[in-house]
Amino acid sequence: MLNQKSSEFVSVPLAKTSGWQILRYQFMQIWQVLAALLFIYAVFFILSPAFRNVDTLLSIFSQGAILAVLACGTTVVLISGGLDLSVGSIFAVVGVVVGVLIKEYELAYPLAILGALAAGTALGALNGVIQVVTKVPAFIVTLGGLTAYKGLAELLGSGKDLSRFPEGFQMLGSGYLAPICIMLGAALLTGLFLTKTRLGNHAFAIGGNEEVARLSGVKVARSRIYYYMIGGMFAATAAILEVSKLNFAQSSRGVSYELFAIAAVVIGGTSLFGGRGSVGKTIIGMLIMQTIIVGLAYLGVGTSFQRIAIGTIIILAVYWDVWRRQAR
Amino acid sequence: MEHLKSAKTILQARGLSKHYGGVVALDAVDLDLREGEVLAIVGDNGAGKSTLVKALTGAIAKTSGKVMIDGQEVRIDGPADAKAAGMETVYQDLALVNEISITKNMFLGREIVKDNLFGKLFGVLDFPKMDAKIQDLFQKLDIRIADIYRDAEAFSGGQRQAVALAKTVMFGKRIAILDEPTAALGVRESKMAMDLVCSLKDHGLSVIMITHNMQHVLNHCDRVIVMRLGKVAAVCDVADVDGDMLVGLITGAIEQKVG
16 A cells, blocks of 8 residues: 555546445455454365254345344444443443333333333433543543443332233344344444535544544534444444343343444454454454354354453454554 | 734733633633734743644633624634634534544534435435535635545644644635644645635635744744743734844743734
8 A cells, every 4th residue: 555655746647436436445444354254264164064054144134134224323422432341231221211101101102112212312411521520531431331330220110020021023023134134224324424414424524533524613512422322322223132032131131232332343344442443344344353253163163262262363353453553 | 914903803812811620721711813924923832822723612620711703792602602603613623523524524413414304304415515515615726635435534734734724624624723724634734724814804714823934924924922830921023033033032031922
């Protein structure tokens, strides 16, 4: 890439940028992780005969769907240079909230879903507001949130039987089709937000260089709060999906989901340091993770070794990001 | 230069001060910028040049002092206030975000949204319109960068500076403030950047420029403010000084000369 730097103003003749050029440019950004995914899939395909069927492929997608929805929000927060460790606990709160709204308050489930989304968004907003007002680092604020929201979920859900939901509600997370569609919908919305809107574009600018963004007149603090709200909203969406899929809600759900979401984002190649990334990468990152988990299971490797494998891959992915930054 | 002496004063700063605890970085500085001139700010490292510019443009909160435009006092509490007052600033090392494209950098904080309900509601950006505006402007300024969709870090120092200067033409209504526009540029790039700075005048901008290059002061500027230890040591017409005199004023070998 270095030889493309020109030492003069005059580098290339003035020409209109074509849509094709931009598409090719975007493909160049993503082909490496895509190739990694295909390679990993191919390895398991060769090693395990049981792995070679459409059902396995679909289950990779549908099992990853809930975490992928969560990771859409994490993508936005990480691109903006933030960090949200509390989304797993927001997930727990929202799961209980949607359960309580349907079972105890006997709300129609679409209304309960709206209420639960609002609750998740509000907790995300709280993360953002505390950071902006107190200037305490994101790591600490959301680590506090991780514990505090967990406690909130336990308070709301303790001693309650939140299960056996209406049939319409159960449809959302069950089977292959609905979760996969919701995942793709969430990814599409996030992608449009990040690439097409002003607020989405500001996430890259703030994550890239907060001071330049501030000096350029970007309302950094307000934007940050919005990004955490988006993170909370996607955590809520994922929680609703899971409650629907399991047909019960429990405050113990969501533990370490935030780490899996961050892992998917980072494996996909979105920078942990902000300013770069895309939701497409996150979806591919999630698929890589799920392929490894499912593939190792088919090979008879236990969950303990699966965890060790995923942990190693996370470190390698971040190492790659660090290495690329130093190479620049 | 005679016409400039009669030109009206567009920007005035009175008693600008900045204290960091007990340290006085900027000590009651006055500054006048006349319409259509290029005003240089020179001084040794730590003389307070950058602090002056930052206090003037709201990048840092000033301890005291006031800023007037056309004789009217304006409140400048942040970068957005300075922009609203018609001041466009290129900060040293803080001009562009490496991670985003030239188009996005040019319009950062002032994006054009699509002219329909959807666009206004969700802030959907109108990239074709922004691209077209940039291409028009680059053509006018003879900046030959075609691949404006690429991230800023892909470009050379000279190209990046050209983009930053073009931003002042695009948005600077009246005043462009430049913090060392040729720092870290090669000889050839430096000349091109200075040509651009000079052309800012033709686009109706009055210019304040921090520089370390005495040749640039003597060849391209109308007046010069010399800063020393957070104070204004001298204000001169460039026609009245030479390089040795400027260096003398900067180092303190020549005593105060205001006028």
